[in-house]
Amino acid sequence: xxxxxxxxxxxxxDIKTAWSAKIRAKVYDRQTPYQHIEVFETExxxxxxxxDGFTMVSTLENFLYHEMMAxxxxxxxxxxRQVAIIGGGDCGTLxxxxxxxxxxxxxxxxxxxxxxxxxxxxxxxxxxxNDDPRAELLFQDGIQWMKDAAPESLDVIIVDSTDPxxxxxxxxxxxxxxxxxxxxxxxxxxxxxxxxxLAHMHILQRVRRGYREAGFxxxxxxxxxxxxxxxxxxxxxxxGKGQNPREFRETDARNKPFATRYYNADIHRGxxxxxxxxxEAMEKAEPA
Amino acid sequence: xxxxxxxxxxxxxDIKTAWSAKIRAKVYDRQTPYQHIEVFETExxxxxxxxDGFTMVSTLENFLYHEMMAxxxxxxxxxxRQVAIIGGGDCGTLxxxxxxxxxxxxxxxxxxxxxxxxxxxxxxxxxxxNDDPRAELLFQDGIQWMKDAAPESLDVIIVDSTDPxxxxxxxxxxxxxxxxxxxxxxxxxxxxxxxxxLAHMHILQRVRRGYREAGFxxxxxxxxxxxxxxxxxxxxxxxGKGQNPREFRETDARNKPFATRYYNADIHRGxxxxxxxxxEAMEKAEPA
Numbered sequence: 363x364x365x366x367x368x369x370x371x372x373x374x375x376d377i378k379t380a381w382s383a384k385i386r387a388k389v390y391d392r393q394t395p396y397q398h399i400e401v402f403e404t405e406x407x408x409x410x411x412x413x414d415g416f417t418m419v420s421t422l423e424n425f426l427y428h429e430m431m432a433x434x435x436x437x438x439x440x441x442x443r444q445v446a447i448i449g450g451g452d453c454g455t456l457x458x459x460x461x462x463x464x465x466x467x468x469x470x471x472x473x474x475x476x477x478x479x480x481x482x483x484x485x486x487x488x489x490x491x492n493d494d495p496r497a498e499l500l501f502q503d504g505i506q507w508m509k510d511a512a513p514e515s516l517d518v519i520i521v522d523s524t525d526p527x528x529x530x531x532x533x534x535x536x537x538x539x540x541x542x543x544x545x546x547x548x549x550x551x552x553x554x555x556x557x558x559x560l561a562h563m564h565i566l567q568r569v570r571r572g573y574r575e576a577g578f579x580x581x582x583x584x585x586x587x588x589x590x591x592x593x594x595x596x597x598x599x600x601x602g603k604g605q606n607p608r609e610f611r612e613t614d615a616r617n618k619p620f621a622t623r624y625y626n627a628d629i630h631r632g633x634x635x636x637x638x639x640x641x642e643a644m645e646k647a648e649p650a
Numbered sequence: 651x652x653x654x655x656x657x658x659x660x661x662x663x664d665i666k667t668a669w670s671a672k673i674r675a676k677v678y679d680r681q682t683p684y685q686h687i688e689v690f691e692t693e694x695x696x697x698x699x700x701x702d703g704f705t706m707v708s709t710l711e712n713f714l715y716h717e718m719m720a721x722x723x724x725x726x727x728x729x730x731r732q733v734a735i736i737g738g739g740d741c742g743t744l745x746x747x748x749x750x751x752x753x754x755x756x757x758x759x760x761x762x763x764x765x766x767x768x769x770x771x772x773x774x775x776x777x778x779x780n781d782d783p784r785a786e787l788l789f790q791d792g793i794q795w796m797k798d799a800a801p802e803s804l805d806v807i808i809v810d811s812t813d814p815x816x817x818x819x820x821x822x823x824x825x826x827x828x829x830x831x832x833x834x835x836x837x838x839x840x841x842x843x844x845x846x847x848l849a850h851m852h853i854l855q856r857v858r859r860g861y862r863e864a865g866f867x868x869x870x871x872x873x874x875x876x877x878x879x880x881x882x883x884x885x886x887x888x889x890g891k892g893q894n895p896r897e898f899r900e901t902d903a904r905n906k907p908f909a910t911r912y913y914n915a916d917i918h919r920g921x922x923x924x925x926x927x928x929x930e931a932m933e934k935a936e937p938a
Contacts, residue, residue, distance in 0.1 A: 365653050365668060377710065378672035378694035379878075380653060406666035422665070423848060423881075560711060560877055587875065587883035589848055590667075593711075594882010595875035623927045632920025639911045 370402055370410065372417050374592035376561040381417070381590060383410055390484065394476035397528065401484045407590070409484045411452065413477070414528055417590045419452050419485065427555075427596070428488070429625040430586040431522055432458030433618075434633060435553040435600060436465070438610040442517040443467070446545075448504035448533060450522035451477030453489045456499075459520070460491035461620040468497050471508075475501040505532050511545040519546065521554035526565060534568060539576035539601075549605045552578065556599040559585060559640055561592050566599065566640075567647055573601035574648075582607040583640070584633040586624075608634060658690055658698065660705050662880035664849040669705070669878060671698055678772065682764035685816065689772045695878070697772040699740065701765070702816055705878045707740050707773065715843075715884070716776070717913040718874045719810055720746030721906075722921060723841040723888060724753070726898040730805040731755070734833075736792035736821060738810035739765030741777045744787075747808070748779035749908040756785055763789040793820050799833040807834065809842035814853060822856060827864035831891060840866065840889045846881040847873060847928055854885055854928075855935055861889035862936075870895040871928070872921040874912075896922060 365371060371382040383404045390401035400412040408421025419427070432455050436442050443466040445459050451472035459468045472478065478499065482489050491497055500507065508519075519542050524530035532538055533554070542552050552573070557565040566583060573581050578601030588596030600607035615627035636644075653659060659670040671692045678689035688700040696709020707715070720743050724730050731754040733747050739760035747756045760766065766787065770777050779785055788795065796807075807830050812818035820826055821842070830840050840861070845853040854871060861869050866889030876884030888895035903915035924932075 365659055365670070369668065371653055371668075371670075373672075374694075376694070378692065380657065380659075380668075380670035380672075382653070382659075382668035382670065384666035384668075404666065406662075406664070560875070585875075587848070587873075587881070589881040589883060593875070593877040595877060621926070624925045626923070626926055626929075628923035629925060632923035635914070635916035635920035637912045637917060638909070638914055641914075 370412065372415065374561060377592065379592060381592065383407055383420070390480055392476055392480070394474050396474040396476070399476050399480050401480055410590070411480060411484070413524060416525060418524070419454065420590050421485065423589045424454050424488070425623040426587055426589070428454035428458050429622050430584060430633065431455045431520055431553060431555065431598060433615070433622065433625045434584055434610065434630050435518055435520060435551050436462050437615045437630065438600065438607055439518050439551050439605065440549055440611070444516045445469070445518045445520065446471065446511070446516050447520045447522055448508065449524070449530070450520065452481040452485060453478060453492055454485070455520055455522045456497055457488055457491040460494045460497060463619065466496060469500060470498070471500045471502060471504040473501065473503055505538055505541070508538065508541040508545055511541070513544050514547045516545050517547055517550050519550070519552045521552065523555065525557065534565070534572065536572045536575045539572045539578070543577045543603060546603045548603060550603045551605055551607060552601045553598050556583065556597045558591065558593040558595055559597050559637065560595055563643060566597055569599045570644070570648070573599065578603060580606045582634060583636070585635070585637070586633055658700065660703065662849060665880065667880060669880065671695055671708070678768055680764055680768070682762050684762040684764070687764050687768050689768055698878070699768060699772070701812060704813060706812070707742065708878050709773065711877045712742055712776070713911040714875055714877070716742035716746050717910050718872060718921065719743045719808055719841060719843065719886060721903070721910065721913040722872055722898065722918050723806055723808060723839050724750050725903045725918065726888065726895055727806050727839050727893065728837055728899070732804045733806045733808065734759065734799070734804050735808045735810055736796065737812070737818070738808065740769040740773060741766060741780055742773070743808055743810045744785055745776055745779040748782045748785060751907065754784060757788060758786070759788045759790060759792040759795045761789065761791055793826055793829070796826065796829040796833055799829070801832050802835045804833050805835055805838050807838070807840045809840065811843065813845065822853070822860065824860045824863045827860045827866070831865045834891045836891060837893045838891045839893055839895060841886050844871065844885045844887040846879065846883055847885050847925065848881040848883055851931060854887065855931075857887045858932070858936070861887065866891060868894045870922060871924070873923070873925070874921055
């Protein structure tokens with residue numbers, strides 16, 4: 363029943379399951395100052411990028427994650443003009459942000475240029491918007507960048523990070539969330555990927571608690587499929603600074619002037635539906 | 651990168667990925683006249699039932715599948731009284747059906763009593779409703795049962811089958827769907843699990859086409875997480891005999907007189923949201 367070495371495998375330590383992809387070849391292998399980046403050519407998913415042994419993106423299904431990190435938060439903000447992406451070095455989220463004509467400037471701050479280098483070579487479709495004059499790519503410490511950001515200078519912050527292990531861990535702390543809250547204008551929103559509702563409820567709760575401690579007055583969790591991450595079911599957590607993340611510009615989403623592969627207004631509404639077990643756990647953890 | 655023999659692994663041949671669970675022990679192994687049934691005690695999922703090498707249910711997450719096979723179709727029918735489950739030998743769908751007080755009779759027809767025997771031993775919680783006086787368990791050929799059923803005698807048919815491989819294959823044919831259509835009363839509904847929208851679009855399309863050929867005048871696809879099946883993202887297809895499967899008794903679902911762990915009215919509405927790529931593929935395959 364074992365799998366041989368022609369498979370890439372990632373084990374989830376929380377629920378002791380593993381996900382594997384059949385590999386044709388390893389096409390990229392680089393140790394950067396920050397992390398170990400590998401790219402595999404797979405049999406069924408196209409290319410697969412792996413960082414420190416954790417799957418990041420595949421050609422086949424990255425649209426699910428990138429669309430859900432960008433469009434719900436942007437269609438929730440009333441008029442997003444200034445956007446920052448922390449992490450997101452594969453540039454897939456940036457591409458989705460750039461589809462919104464009202465966005466005037468989007469800065470992507472990833473500590474590791476190696477991720478973008480690998481994306482340019484193996485996921486060029488994700489880097490399509492990198493040369494948009496409204497896009498700015500910085501390779502530096504996102505936490506420091508956020509601390510240094512002018513107060514009330516941003517409309518939307520997208521935290522598109524690795525898991526809360528390694529360099530991504532500081533992005534899951536109240537200190538970072540406070541810096542985000544300070545950098546957002548009134549009516550601003552933050553969104554962060556927050557792992558699997560089935561395997562990692564402690565992380566979902568940590569993000570929600572962290573947002574509240576940082577001053578975000580309304581918090582909502584989005585749910586969506588994520589086939590290459592543990593359990594195949596993922597979440598992102600929205601926080602509003604005087605903006606309710608349940609209310610979105612539904613008519614604008616219905617009439618969006620660009621194509622998507624997963625996202626639409628019905629999907630957005632559906633992603634806000636809270637499973638019963640999640641609703642109950644939140645009521646217990648966050649009594650009204 | 652390989653996994654040793656302490657893991658159970660299922661490979662998906664469509665997208666060449668694999669899902670594995672860390673095993674403590676194999677606690678059941680039986681070759682029935684129909685199929686090979688195994689039960690494993692796992693590290694993180696509780697028990698795991700495997701039939702002919704394909705994962706069926708685990709203790710941790712079967713609620714997702716069973717609730718989504720039962721409650722959407724039952725809250726779509728105007729007043730379901732007579733229900734038939736084809737397959738469903740683990741009895742988890744039956745348990746969910748029995749939560750609806752209006753259901754007068756639910757017959758479960760699974761060809762293989764071995765599945766129910768294993769469920770009684772290792773998933774006794776799924777068999778809680780087996781002794782309900784409204785429940786009837788038959789172990790015989792579900793296709794023949796459906797052919798012999800009195801015309802217009804059923805309100806809801808739930809096809810809770812294995813994949814369209816092996817004994818389950820005949821449950822994915824127009825011949826079977828025609829027998830179902832004949833057995834349903836006007837206003838009746840069928841629902842069948844129809845695999846992963848990311849990996850098995852050919853099966854989703856086959857089910858929809860089969861329903862239409864059999865006379866169902868309205869067809870809808872539901873989407874939901876399914877962590878132990880390939881891609882972690884699953885579908886079920888609803889067909890209506892003079893009943894639009896998009897319209898459900900939303901107020902009744904909001905005021906349901908029983909607890910669930912995943913399903914609620916918002917989840918139901920969200921499960922009906924069609925991803926853009928799916929909507930486009932259906933428009934191409936089924937022009938108006």
